[in-house]
Amino acid sequence: MNLNFDFGSVKKSPALDENILYDVLIIGTGPAGLNAALYAKRKGLSVGMFTSKMGGQVVDTSIVENYLGIQQVTGEQLVEQFVAHVNALKIPILKDAEVLKIKKDEDGLFKIQASGFKIYRSKTVIMTTGSKPRKLGVKGEDTYLGRGVAYCAICDGPLFEDRNVIVAGGGNSAIEAAIDLSKVAKHVQVVHRSQLRADQIIVDKLKNIQNIDILLETKIVEVKGDQLVNGIIAEDKSGKTIEIPTDGVFVEIGYLPNNALAKGLVELNDHGEVKVNLRAETSLPGLFAAGDVTDVPYKQIVISAGDGAKAALSANDYINKMK
Structure with missing residues (x-):
């Protein structure tokens, strides 16, 4: 997939200005961040955004078929529509931006330090930094991303209808993925390096599902293929190498929240996710969070977008109550 696509007028957006006190600054431009920007702007707030990867993980999704009102679209196309909507509102977006630090001063205002020693100020901050899949770290995994290697059974499962797939992992997410995939795939094989640790x-x-097999104490060491994935190489507990043909590999070993900015600033749960309440508020007043970086369950595009809207509306209420 070409990730260097042109997002239309994004280059023509106003520049983020160090001399402006913004109502809200949004870190991240996935579904949560972009929808937060849309809602904040429609509330009449001054908004600015920081992004290192426009669209977040959505651009890595081959096909999206579960976003209401859009029967089928590529992740790239969906992001293009999101960004075009935000661009129409002329919201300044600092591209290729590395946010280094968030600080709340004694006056209750926030300072965001970005690369290049630039400091931007705001009354509120919405953190939508997302997460990244935990990878197997084996040969061929990155090579076949989007060509048979996937990290979301709900997102990409329908692409493997009547095909053979492997699920790597042994926790709840892996077992749930295998069950979901069994409804569309011809055969599902769960491969895990130790024993299953999912709920009994x-x-x-x-x-009890006929088209699922389980292979335990077996470690995947390579993903193979030609243009697309056609198999894996694995090692059993004795060190014996085995090759298993397959049409797809779903890596379901968890996600890692992009929480570097949150550490030491707001409360995190045991998984490193930012803890938020029903209003998308973190433990630091004025700092809101939405999307996959939070402890909200079910990491889905539509949920992230909705939580982004919630964060923006909560930020607006917070600003209205400021002295």
Whole structure:
């Protein structure tokens, strides 16, 4: 997939200005960040954004078929529509921006330090830095990303209808993915390097599904293919190498929240996710968070977009109450 696509008028957006006190500054331009910008702007707030990767993980999704009102679209095309909507509002976006630090001063205002020693000020901040899939770290994994290697069974599962797939992992997310995939795939094989650690109730359900097999104490060491994935190489506990043909590999070993900016600033849960309440508020007043970086369950595009809107509306209420 070409990730260097042109987002239309994004280059023509107003520049982010160090001399302006913004109502809200948004870090991240995935579905949560972009929808937060849309809602904040429509509330009449002055808005600015920082991005290192426009669209976040959505651009890595081959096909999106579960976003209401759009029956089928590529992740890239969906992001283009999101960005075009935001661009129409002429919101300044600092591209290729590395945000280094968020600080709240004694006067209750925020300072965001970006690369190049630039400091931007705001009354509120919305953090939508997202997450990244935990990878296997094996040969071929990156090579076949989007060509048979996937990290979201809900997103990409329908692409493998009547095909053979492998699910790498042994936790709840892996077992749930295998169960979901069994409804569309011809055959599903769960491959895990140790014993299953998912809840027993879903393991029992898994074992009763006819087109699912389980291969434990087996470590995947390589993903193989030609133009597309056609197999994996694995090692069993004795060190014996085995090759398993497959049409797809779903890596389901968890996600890592992009929480570097949040550490030491707001409360995190045991998984490193930013803890938020029903209003998208963090433990630091004036700092809101939305999307995959938070502890909200079910990491889906539509949920992130909705939570971005919620964060913007909460930020607007916060600003209205400021003295």
